Each structure stands twice: as structure tokens, then as C-alpha cells.
Amino acid sequence: MFFRLGTRKSKLALWQANFVKEKLESLGCKVELVLITTTGDKILDSPLAKIGGKGLFVKEIEEALLKGEIDLAVHSLKDVPMVLPDGLTLCAITERENPYDVLISKEGKKLEELPPGAVVGTSSLRRQVQIKRKRKDLKVEVLRGNVDTRIRKLEEGLYSAIVLAYAGVKRMGLEAYISQVLEDFIPAVGQGSLAIETREDDPKVQKYVKALDHWESHLRAMCERAFLRELEGGCQVPIGAFSWIESDKIYIKGFVSDLNGERFIEGVEEGKVEEYVEVGKRLAQKLLASGGREILKEIY
Missing domain, CATH: 3.40.190.10 (Periplasmic binding protein-like II)
Structure with a gap:
């Protein structure tokens, strides 16, 4: 063929x-x-x-x-x-690669070690609000381009640190640049x-x-995509979700936020593995009912 x-x-x-x-x-x-x-x-x-x-x-x-x-x-x-x-x-x-985000900084500093006013580059609203929730004193600026371009801009001194997906960094053979794996950040739907x-x-x-x-990765991806589709979310809204399977159950953690990270609605839902789509939808409906609907109306 x-x-x-x-x-x-x-x-x-x-x-x-x-x-x-x-x-x-x-x-x-x-x-x-x-x-x-x-x-x-x-x-x-x-x-x-x-x-x-x-x-x-x-x-x-x-x-x-x-x-x-x-x-x-x-x-x-x-x-x-x-x-x-x-x-x-x-x-x-x-099969899913490590789904988390990573911080790359010039001096190998972690997010909590960056000096006040340090400039962090990312193109993602999802990443921006999670950075702001951890460090309101940092300056977050838009950074576009491929992995090589973003790292080059960091090395040129345009940013103190940048945030990228672990999967892309690993696939490019650039893991040595990673200063910190941000495991407390909720990833993008399907990341990895x-x-x-x-x-x-x-x-x-x-x-x-x-x-x-890959059966497990497929189910998890569809669970997360069902969550995002129920929220009718896109790149204009800070949204993240991550699912995992344990035994005969699937779990999903997700959030929706306003653009400043001040109203950050998050939750967890679980159900039988075969209900993977419904589990994703249920979490979305839970977040909508908890204030997410108002956030989406304001942004759109």
C-alpha cells in the first residue's frame, strides 16, 4: 500500500x-x-x-x-x-507522552525562584492564568513560534523563562533544557x-x-474532548483537562477560568471506563453550573 x-x-x-x-x-x-x-x-x-x-x-x-x-x-x-x-x-x-507543561529558564530556576517582574513567555491562555495564580508578580507575555524559535528567544534574553509542552521538548531531544516539570498545572486537552x-x-x-x-490514550483523549466540546471552548478561553484510568474507572480533572485567573472553577469527575464520554460531559456541566457559564458568556 x-x-x-x-x-x-x-x-x-x-x-x-x-x-x-x-x-x-x-x-x-x-x-x-x-x-x-x-x-x-x-x-x-x-x-x-x-x-x-x-x-x-x-x-x-x-x-x-x-x-x-x-x-x-x-x-x-x-x-x-x-x-x-x-x-x-x-x-x-x-500512546500518550508525558502530558505536562515544563518551565525552561536561562539559569535553571523554577517558577517559584524567578525574581519579581521576571518575564515569562507562552502563547497559551491556559498556561497564562495558571502562572498568574502561582506568581501574580511575574509578567506574562505572548510567545509564538516553534520549539527552537522559542528557546532561541529565551537565550537572546527576551524572556526570563518560557513554558512549553514536555512532549514537544522531548521529541526534539531538548530535555536537558528543562528547569521544572509543572505537574501542578492542568494540561491542555489531549496534550502529549x-x-x-x-x-x-x-x-x-x-x-x-x-x-x-493506543486504546487507553484514545479513551482518555475522547473523555477530555467531550469535556471541552460540552464547554464549547476554544483558544479564546483558559480551559484545561487531564484524565486517567485506574482499574475499571476513568477520572478527569479540569478547569475553566476568566482571563486573569481570578475566577478559577475546577473539579473532578469519575465513572466507569465505558462511560468515558459521559464522564467528560458531566464534569463540564458541573463547572458550568459552578460559575463557568458566566465566565464563558463574559469572554465570548
């Missing part, structure tokens, strides 16, 4: 695409990478919340998939919008997993792609 795999051009995206390419080729497929520039790759001087959010990194790739120009696509799951275009499906979710997207009516491709699916 010969497949064309669509991907963005960044080093991290290419690592992810080659990871999937190698897995498929081990199953006897031949895979060609098709490099696609997305809107999110072109606009680097504005916060994602102001220019459209998650879909900016997948729209052009999904269009190529629908047109038949590629046969499958690989995305960071956290970049994939909650509603997929008609005719497309998330056929597989790979890769999503492989295919056309719904393409069983030949799906037969091979499904062999790369």
Missing part, C-alpha cells in the same frame, strides 16, 4: 509525521510525506486567541485530505478542533498524544492506521 501523509513543515511536525511513517512502513506500507503550510504557520505575530484558535494548524491539511490530495494526516491532538469536517475521522490516537486523521470512507487506509491506535 502507498499512502501520502500530510503534515506541517516545522521540525516537531516532521518528527511526528516520521514517527507515524516509520510505524506504517513497519506494517509493509510505503509512505510519502506531503508538506503543507497552514494559516497558523504564516501568522506568527498575533496570539492564537485573536486570530482563530486551534483550527489554524489543521484547516489546510484537512482540505487536502477531503480533496484526496493526501490519504492521512498527523496532528498534535491538542491542535485539533472539537468538531471535524464532515467526512473525516480521528482514526487513531497514539498524536492524532491520525483519515477519510471516513477509506477502509484501506484505516485498516493500517487503526493498528497504531
Whole structure:
């Protein structure tokens, strides 16, 4: 079988695409990478919340998939919008890497060790509010670009520290830069997993792609995505969620916050593993009833 795999051009995206390419080729497929520039790759001087959010990194790739120009696509799951275009499906979710955020600082200082007024860079509202809740005396500024670009800006002295996803840092072989793993920060929905997207009516491709699916990571991802979809959240709202499975139960912890981190509504929900979608929805409904609905109305 010969497949064309669509991907963005960044080093991290290419690592992810080659990871999937190698897995498929081990199953006897031949895979060609098709490099696609997305809107999110072109606009680097504005916060994602102001220019459209998650879909900016997948729209052009999904269009190529629908047109038949590629046969499958690989995305960071956290970049994939909650509603997929008609005719497309998330056929597989790979085994999840460490889902947490990390702090990288020039002198190896932890978040609590940074001096008052230190500038911390991140493009994520979710990260911004959690930084502010820990350290109101720090200055948080928008930082866009790929992993290499962000680290370079740190080294040039534009920031005292930056916050990135552990998974991306590890995949780029840059773990030595990590000053602190922020395990008390609630991650982005799906952070650490890769999503492989295919056309719904393409069983030949799906037969091979499904062999790369990791059952537990898939269930956890769908639980978290159900939570986010119920909240109707996107990049304009600080929202995070993380789920885990113990025995026959699935648990999810999540939050929704105003833009300043002053009203921070969080909670935990649990249920049977097979109820993974309903568990995510229940947590969202709990947060909405506890003040989340008012926060969302104000932001939107």
C-alpha cells in the first residue's frame, strides 16, 4: 500500500509525521510525506486567541485530505478542533507522552525562584492564568513560534523563562533544557498524544492506521474532548483537562477560568471506563453550573 501523509513543515511536525511513517512502513506500507503550510504557520505575530484558535494548524491539511490530495494526516491532538469536517475521522490516537507543561529558564530556576517582574513567555491562555495564580508578580507575555524559535528567544534574553509542552521538548531531544516539570498545572486537552486523521470512507487506509491506535490514550483523549466540546471552548478561553484510568474507572480533572485567573472553577469527575464520554460531559456541566457559564458568556 502507498499512502501520502500530510503534515506541517516545522521540525516537531516532521518528527511526528516520521514517527507515524516509520510505524506504517513497519506494517509493509510505503509512505510519502506531503508538506503543507497552514494559516497558523504564516501568522506568527498575533496570539492564537485573536486570530482563530486551534483550527489554524489543521484547516489546510484537512482540505487536502477531503480533496484526496493526501490519504492521512498527523496532528498534535491538542491542535485539533472539537468538531471535524464532515467526512473525516480521528482514526487513531497514539500512546500518550508525558502530558505536562515544563518551565525552561536561562539559569535553571523554577517558577517559584524567578525574581519579581521576571518575564515569562507562552502563547497559551491556559498556561497564562495558571502562572498568574502561582506568581501574580511575574509578567506574562505572548510567545509564538516553534520549539527552537522559542528557546532561541529565551537565550537572546527576551524572556526570563518560557513554558512549553514536555512532549514537544522531548521529541526534539531538548530535555536537558528543562528547569521544572509543572505537574501542578492542568494540561491542555489531549496534550502529549498524536492524532491520525483519515477519510471516513477509506477502509484501506484505516485498516493500517487503526493498528497504531493506543486504546487507553484514545479513551482518555475522547473523555477530555467531550469535556471541552460540552464547554464549547476554544483558544479564546483558559480551559484545561487531564484524565486517567485506574482499574475499571476513568477520572478527569479540569478547569475553566476568566482571563486573569481570578475566577478559577475546577473539579473532578469519575465513572466507569465505558462511560468515558459521559464522564467528560458531566464534569463540564458541573463547572458550568459552578460559575463557568458566566465566565464563558463574559469572554465570548
